[in-house]
Amino acid sequence: MDDLKLMEKCLGWNLDYFWEIYDRYIDKIYNFVYLKTTNKEVAEDIVSDVFMSALNNINSFRVEEWSSVKAWLYKIAYNKVIDFYRTNKENLDIWDYLEMSVNSDFAQDLDNKDKLKEVFWYLKTIKKEHRDILIYRIWDDLSYKEISEITWLSVDNCKKIVSRTLKVISANFLILIMILIIL
Numbered sequence: 001m002d003d004l005k006l007m008e009k010c011l012g013w014n015l016d017y018f019w020e021i022y023d024r025y026i027d028k029i030y031n032f033v034y035l036k037t038t039n040k041e042v043a044e045d046i047v048s049d050v051f052m053s054a055l056n057n058i059n060s061f062r063v064e065e066w067s068s069v070k071a072w073l074y075k076i077a078y079n080k081v082i083d084f085y086r087t088n089k090e091n092l093d094i095w096d097y098l099e100m101s102v103n104s105d106f107a108q109d110l111d112n113k114d115k116l117k118e119v120f121w122y123l124k125t126i127k128k129e130h131r132d133i134l135i136y137r138i139w140d141d142l143s144y145k146e147i148s149e150i151t152w153l154s155v156d157n158c159k160k161i162v163s164r165t166l167k168v169i170s171a172n173f174l175i176l177i178m179i180l181i182i183l
Helices: 003-011 015-037 040-056 069-091 094-098 106-124 128-138 144-151 155-182
Strands: none
Touching: 003 015, 003 069, 015 040, 015 069, 040 069, 069 144, 106 128, 128 144, 128 155, 144 155
16 A cells, blocks of 8 residues: 555545555665654654654644655654754764663674775765755655655756765765875
8 A cells, every 4th residue: 555545545544554555664764753853762663753743643644645654754753853853953973872772793893883984985075955955865866746745846946956065075085095005
């Protein structure tokens, strides 16, 4: 059953269908939130809030031909992440969220942590709006139409931002390689 049919059933307060939506999107929403917080426990808490909020506000979803359940959930997740950072801004240090898990493979965590720092460095070189759109497109595999719904930008504008942002990142990467070669 497609997403819109599931939502129609949910709107009739047949919430058993909500679990199908949950199962389809829990991993994607978790990955999206984790990428923004880089902390397992924080991401789990936020994702829990996302789906509770979706369930509590299920009647705000409008089943239209152009509607996207995926974009609706990502928009809720995006807003929950922003709320988290607003609420915790005085207590936040990104390196606190890069702490290694006690139950994980130490060497693998170090490798992942280094890769994550490198990704953060590249992403810091671009504007936040462009960074978010790139993350939606590449990591979250959202369509340009879905990104447009989340960001309220046109589909063409989203395409241009992704294309230009990838060029900026590529240029920065080449500059970094040249600096390393010179050193």
